[in-house]
Each structure stands twice: as C-alpha cells, then as structure tokens.
Amino acid sequence: MNVTERQFQAARRHRWLQAAYYHYDVVETTLGNPAIAGDPDISTPGLGDAVPLDYPDALVGGTNPVYVTPETETSERAHLSRPGVTDPDQLITYAPATDEVLAETFQ
Numbered sequence: 001m002n003v004t005e006r007q008f009q010a011a012r013r014h015r016w017l018q019a020a021y022y023h024y025d026v027v028e029t030t031l032g033n034p035a036i037a038g039d040p041d042i043s044t045p046g047l048g049d050a051v052p053l054d055y056p057d058a059l060v061g062g063t064n065p066v067y068v069t070p071e072t073e074t075s076e077r078a079h080l081s082r083p084g085v086t087d088p089d090q091l092i093t094y095a096p097a098t099d100e101v102l103a104e105t106f107q
Helices: 005-013 015-031 073-080 099-105
Strands: 058-060 064-070 091-094
Touching: 005 015, 015 064, 015 091, 015 099, 064 073, 073 091
Parallel strands: 064 091
Antiparallel strands: 058 064
8 A cells, every 4th residue: 555654653651543544554465465466356446546445345246245354243244234235255354453553554
C-alpha cells in the first residue's frame, strides 16, 4: 500500500486510521495471493478507487461477494448482513492488529 508522508503522519496520531491502513494492506496482500489473483473466476473490483467503500473485496463468478475482514464478532456480523452474503465462507478473516503491531508499524 502506498501512503503519502502526510497520510502516514495523520495515521501516527489516529489509531482508527492506523487500523484502516492496516486493513487495506491485509486486503491487498490477501487478494494478491497467486491462488486468488490467478483465478480467472475471481475479480477484485474492491481494490479500485472508483467503487463504494462497502463494495465487495472480490467477486466469485461475477456475482458472489467475498469480503476480507477482521476476525471479530462485530465485523463478521456486519459483513454477513450485506447483500449477497449468505454463508460465512464468503468471509476471509484475519486476526485484527494488536495495539503493539500498530504502534510498531506507525512509529
């Protein structure tokens, strides 16, 4: 993920922004995995800048949404209530960043 110096400095002051940048990096890394990126049946429109924030991170078969999301009850519940999400298998979950990881990343 590329952030400007100004964005980085803002993230150093705001934990919520650190978490957002961390999440975006995890999404990019996950969807960049060759098993996903190389699958012609999976598209990743959610990585573009021209889609709404709640747009799926990936689409399987052009219509089945997949989200990369922190493994928290709140996040999972919110994503499972989105249109087209009918199965927890449509969520690729990851351990949320700890305060220590974020502090180390944005020091």
